[in-house]
Amino acid sequence: MQNFVNEPFLKKRANYARWGSYVGFGSLFIGLITTGKSPLLAYIFLLIGLFGATLGSYFANRYVREPRADQVLAEVLEGLDKRYALYNYYLPSNHVIASHYGLTVIEPKPQGGEIIYENGRWRHKAGMRKFLQLFGEPSLGKPDQDVEREAQWVKEWIDELMPEDDVPVHGVVVFTDPDVVLHASGGTVPVLKAEELPRYMKEGLKGRRILTTAKQKELRKLLDEVMAEANRKEKGKKKGD
Numbered sequence: 001m002q003n004f005v006n007e008p009f010l011k012k013r014a015n016y017a018r019w020g021s022y023v024g025f026g027s028l029f030i031g032l033i034t035t036g037k038s039p040l041l042a043y044i045f046l047l048i049g050l051f052g053a054t055l056g057s058y059f060a061n062r063y064v065r066e067p068r069a070d071q072v073l074a075e076v077l078e079g080l081d082k083r084y085a086l087y088n089y090y091l092p093s094n095h096v097i098a099s100h101y102g103l104t105v106i107e108p109k110p111q112g113g114e115i116i117y118e119n120g121r122w123r124h125k126a127g128m129r130k131f132l133q134l135f136g137e138p139s140l141g142k143p144d145q146d147v148e149r150e151a152q153w154v155k156e157w158i159d160e161l162m163p164e165d166d167v168p169v170h171g172v173v174v175f176t177d178p179d180v181v182l183h184a185s186g187g188t189v190p191v192l193k194a195e196e197l198p199r200y201m202k203e204g205l206k207g208r209r210i211l212t213t214a215k216q217k218e219l220r221k222l223l224d225e226v227m228a229e230a231n232r233k234e235k236g237k238k239k240g241d
Helices: 007-033 039-064 069-077 129-135 143-161 194-204 213-240
Strands: 002-005 085-088 095-099 102-109 114-118 121-125 169-175 181-183 191-193
Touching: 002 069, 007 039, 069 085, 069 095, 069 102, 069 194, 085 213, 095 213, 102 143, 143 169, 169 194, 181 191, 191 194
Parallel strands: 002 085, 102 169, 114 181, 169 191
Antiparallel strands: 085 095, 095 102, 114 121
Protein backbone atom coordinates (compact mmCIF):
# COMPACT_ATOMS: atom_id res chain seq x y z
CA MET A 1 0.00 0.00 0.00
CA GLN A 2 1.18 3.50 -0.81
CA ASN A 3 0.97 6.20 1.82
CA PHE A 4 1.05 9.91 1.00
CA VAL A 5 1.29 12.65 3.63
CA ASN A 6 1.06 16.38 2.97
CA GLU A 7 4.02 17.40 5.12
CA PRO A 8 3.77 21.16 4.38
CA PHE A 9 0.14 21.04 5.56
CA LEU A 10 1.27 19.51 8.85
CA LYS A 11 4.18 21.91 9.22
CA LYS A 12 1.87 24.90 8.80
CA ARG A 13 -0.50 23.61 11.46
CA ALA A 14 2.39 22.89 13.79
CA ASN A 15 3.26 26.59 13.45
CA TYR A 16 -0.35 27.48 14.27
CA ALA A 17 -0.07 25.36 17.40
CA ARG A 18 3.21 26.97 18.39
CA TRP A 19 2.07 30.55 17.88
CA GLY A 20 -1.27 29.87 19.50
CA SER A 21 0.58 28.68 22.59
CA TYR A 22 2.95 31.68 22.55
CA VAL A 23 0.10 34.17 22.23
CA GLY A 24 -2.03 32.31 24.74
CA PHE A 25 0.48 31.99 27.54
CA GLY A 26 1.99 35.41 26.86
CA SER A 27 -1.41 37.07 27.10
CA LEU A 28 -2.31 35.12 30.22
CA PHE A 29 0.92 36.29 31.86
CA ILE A 30 0.29 39.92 30.91
CA GLY A 31 -3.26 39.61 32.16
CA LEU A 32 -2.10 38.34 35.53
CA ILE A 33 0.50 41.07 36.08
CA THR A 34 -1.91 43.86 35.09
CA THR A 35 -4.78 42.68 37.27
CA GLY A 36 -4.10 45.22 40.03
CA LYS A 37 -3.44 48.17 37.70
CA SER A 38 -6.22 47.76 35.15
CA PRO A 39 -8.83 45.05 35.75
CA LEU A 40 -10.49 45.69 32.36
CA LEU A 41 -7.21 45.40 30.44
CA ALA A 42 -6.30 42.31 32.44
CA TYR A 43 -9.66 40.76 31.62
CA ILE A 44 -9.13 41.40 27.90
CA PHE A 45 -5.66 39.83 27.97
CA LEU A 46 -6.96 36.83 29.91
CA LEU A 47 -9.65 36.25 27.29
CA ILE A 48 -7.08 36.53 24.49
CA GLY A 49 -4.81 34.17 26.39
CA LEU A 50 -7.53 31.60 26.89
CA PHE A 51 -8.49 31.74 23.21
CA GLY A 52 -4.87 31.48 22.04
CA ALA A 53 -4.02 28.61 24.37
CA THR A 54 -7.18 26.72 23.36
CA LEU A 55 -6.46 27.23 19.66
CA GLY A 56 -2.84 26.15 20.08
CA SER A 57 -3.92 23.07 22.02
CA TYR A 58 -6.47 22.18 19.33
CA PHE A 59 -3.89 22.21 16.54
CA ALA A 60 -1.32 20.43 18.69
CA ASN A 61 -3.72 17.63 19.61
CA ARG A 62 -4.94 17.18 16.03
CA TYR A 63 -1.80 17.67 13.95
CA VAL A 64 1.30 17.56 16.18
CA ARG A 65 0.92 15.10 19.03
CA GLU A 66 2.19 11.66 18.07
CA PRO A 67 1.11 9.20 17.05
CA ARG A 68 -0.93 11.32 14.67
CA ALA A 69 -3.92 9.80 12.91
CA ASP A 70 -2.02 9.45 9.63
CA GLN A 71 0.79 7.60 11.39
CA VAL A 72 -1.58 5.13 13.05
CA LEU A 73 -3.43 4.51 9.79
CA ALA A 74 -0.22 4.01 7.81
CA GLU A 75 1.07 1.50 10.35
CA VAL A 76 -2.06 -0.65 10.49
CA LEU A 77 -2.60 -0.56 6.72
CA GLU A 78 0.96 -1.22 5.56
CA GLY A 79 0.20 -4.90 4.83
CA LEU A 80 -2.39 -4.09 2.15
CA ASP A 81 -1.43 -4.62 -1.48
CA LYS A 82 -0.77 -2.07 -4.23
CA ARG A 83 -4.47 -1.67 -5.02
CA TYR A 84 -4.72 0.55 -1.94
CA ALA A 85 -3.34 4.06 -1.43
CA LEU A 86 -3.83 6.32 1.60
CA TYR A 87 -3.97 10.07 0.97
CA ASN A 88 -3.48 12.21 4.08
CA TYR A 89 -4.33 15.95 4.09
CA TYR A 90 -4.54 16.27 0.30
CA LEU A 91 -8.23 15.73 -0.49
CA PRO A 92 -11.50 17.32 0.77
CA SER A 93 -11.33 14.92 3.73
CA ASN A 94 -8.08 14.51 5.66
CA HIS A 95 -7.76 10.72 5.31
CA VAL A 96 -8.99 8.90 2.22
CA ILE A 97 -8.16 5.43 0.95
CA ALA A 98 -8.33 4.83 -2.81
CA SER A 99 -8.90 1.22 -3.82
CA HIS A 100 -10.79 -1.01 -6.26
CA TYR A 101 -13.87 -0.19 -4.16
CA GLY A 102 -13.55 3.52 -4.94
CA LEU A 103 -12.84 5.98 -2.11
CA THR A 104 -13.14 5.26 1.59
CA VAL A 105 -13.24 8.27 3.90
CA ILE A 106 -11.68 7.64 7.31
CA GLU A 107 -12.90 9.66 10.28
CA PRO A 108 -10.23 9.07 12.96
CA LYS A 109 -11.14 9.57 16.59
CA PRO A 110 -8.37 9.69 19.24
CA GLN A 111 -10.54 9.15 22.31
CA GLY A 112 -9.67 6.43 24.78
CA GLY A 113 -11.82 5.03 27.55
CA GLU A 114 -15.23 3.56 26.86
CA ILE A 115 -17.25 4.62 23.81
CA ILE A 116 -20.93 3.70 23.69
CA TYR A 117 -23.40 4.13 20.86
CA GLU A 118 -26.95 3.28 21.82
CA ASN A 119 -30.36 4.36 20.51
CA GLY A 120 -28.80 6.93 18.21
CA ARG A 121 -26.74 8.58 20.96
CA TRP A 122 -23.01 8.59 21.66
CA ARG A 123 -21.49 8.52 25.13
CA HIS A 124 -17.87 8.76 26.17
CA LYS A 125 -16.84 7.61 29.63
CA ALA A 126 -13.60 9.54 29.93
CA GLY A 127 -13.40 10.66 33.56
CA MET A 128 -11.30 13.81 34.09
CA ARG A 129 -10.41 14.04 30.40
CA LYS A 130 -13.82 15.63 29.90
CA PHE A 131 -12.43 18.70 31.68
CA LEU A 132 -9.56 18.95 29.18
CA GLN A 133 -12.01 19.41 26.32
CA LEU A 134 -12.41 22.99 27.54
CA PHE A 135 -8.78 23.57 26.54
CA GLY A 136 -8.65 22.05 23.07
CA GLU A 137 -8.76 18.34 23.86
CA PRO A 138 -10.87 16.71 21.09
CA SER A 139 -14.42 15.87 22.07
CA LEU A 140 -16.24 12.82 20.76
CA GLY A 141 -19.10 14.66 19.08
CA LYS A 142 -21.18 12.53 16.71
CA PRO A 143 -18.72 10.40 14.72
CA ASP A 144 -21.34 8.85 12.43
CA GLN A 145 -22.62 12.26 11.34
CA ASP A 146 -19.05 13.55 10.99
CA VAL A 147 -18.01 10.80 8.59
CA GLU A 148 -21.27 10.96 6.62
CA ARG A 149 -20.72 14.68 6.11
CA GLU A 150 -17.09 14.14 5.07
CA ALA A 151 -18.08 11.36 2.68
CA GLN A 152 -20.71 13.62 1.10
CA TRP A 153 -18.10 16.32 0.51
CA VAL A 154 -15.77 13.81 -1.12
CA LYS A 155 -18.60 12.38 -3.24
CA GLU A 156 -19.58 15.80 -4.55
CA TRP A 157 -15.93 16.60 -5.26
CA ILE A 158 -15.14 13.38 -7.15
CA ASP A 159 -18.43 13.52 -9.09
CA GLU A 160 -17.46 16.96 -10.33
CA LEU A 161 -14.04 15.73 -11.49
CA MET A 162 -15.20 12.34 -12.84
CA PRO A 163 -18.89 12.97 -13.63
CA GLU A 164 -19.40 9.94 -15.88
CA ASP A 165 -17.89 7.34 -13.56
CA ASP A 166 -20.02 7.50 -10.38
CA VAL A 167 -17.05 6.60 -8.16
CA PRO A 168 -18.30 4.90 -4.97
CA VAL A 169 -17.52 6.72 -1.73
CA HIS A 170 -17.75 4.94 1.63
CA GLY A 171 -17.16 6.15 5.16
CA VAL A 172 -15.85 4.51 8.31
CA VAL A 173 -15.13 5.76 11.83
CA VAL A 174 -11.80 4.56 13.25
CA PHE A 175 -10.74 4.94 16.89
CA THR A 176 -6.95 5.17 17.02
CA ASP A 177 -6.35 4.75 20.77
CA PRO A 178 -5.24 1.12 21.28
CA ASP A 179 -6.95 0.96 24.68
CA VAL A 180 -10.37 2.21 23.59
CA VAL A 181 -13.35 0.02 24.47
CA LEU A 182 -16.09 0.14 21.84
CA HIS A 183 -19.76 -0.66 22.21
CA ALA A 184 -20.97 0.88 18.98
CA SER A 185 -22.66 -1.67 16.75
CA GLY A 186 -25.91 -1.12 14.89
CA GLY A 187 -25.17 2.36 13.60
CA THR A 188 -25.45 3.69 10.07
CA VAL A 189 -21.69 3.55 9.43
CA PRO A 190 -18.97 1.05 10.47
CA VAL A 191 -17.19 1.94 13.71
CA LEU A 192 -13.85 0.18 14.21
CA LYS A 193 -10.69 0.06 16.23
CA ALA A 194 -7.61 0.88 14.15
CA GLU A 195 -6.35 -2.71 14.03
CA GLU A 196 -9.68 -3.80 12.53
CA LEU A 197 -9.39 -1.48 9.55
CA PRO A 198 -7.24 -3.70 7.25
CA ARG A 199 -9.69 -6.57 7.52
CA TYR A 200 -12.58 -4.21 6.84
CA MET A 201 -10.88 -2.89 3.71
CA LYS A 202 -10.40 -6.44 2.42
CA GLU A 203 -13.65 -8.05 3.56
CA GLY A 204 -16.07 -5.42 4.84
CA LEU A 205 -16.73 -3.94 1.42
CA LYS A 206 -17.34 -7.24 -0.36
CA GLY A 207 -20.51 -7.14 -2.39
CA ARG A 208 -20.08 -3.44 -3.17
CA ARG A 209 -19.42 -2.26 -6.71
CA ILE A 210 -15.83 -2.69 -7.85
CA LEU A 211 -14.14 -0.31 -10.25
CA THR A 212 -12.69 -1.77 -13.42
CA THR A 213 -8.92 -1.80 -13.72
CA ALA A 214 -9.12 1.07 -16.21
CA LYS A 215 -11.27 3.16 -13.85
CA GLN A 216 -8.95 2.41 -10.94
CA LYS A 217 -6.01 3.71 -12.96
CA GLU A 218 -7.98 6.79 -13.98
CA LEU A 219 -8.94 7.49 -10.37
CA ARG A 220 -5.40 7.06 -9.10
CA LYS A 221 -4.05 9.28 -11.87
CA LEU A 222 -6.50 12.01 -10.90
CA LEU A 223 -5.63 11.75 -7.20
CA ASP A 224 -1.92 11.83 -7.97
CA GLU A 225 -2.45 14.95 -10.09
CA VAL A 226 -4.33 16.63 -7.24
CA MET A 227 -1.49 15.75 -4.89
CA ALA A 228 1.17 16.97 -7.34
CA GLU A 229 -0.69 20.25 -7.84
CA ALA A 230 -0.84 20.81 -4.08
CA ASN A 231 2.90 20.18 -3.86
CA ARG A 232 3.61 22.56 -6.76
CA LYS A 233 1.58 25.31 -5.09
CA GLU A 234 3.52 24.84 -1.88
CA LYS A 235 6.85 25.05 -3.70
CA GLY A 236 5.61 28.18 -5.48
CA LYS A 237 4.81 29.81 -2.14
CA LYS A 238 8.28 29.02 -0.83
CA LYS A 239 9.91 30.58 -3.91
CA GLY A 240 7.70 33.63 -3.50
CA ASP A 241 8.84 34.02 0.08
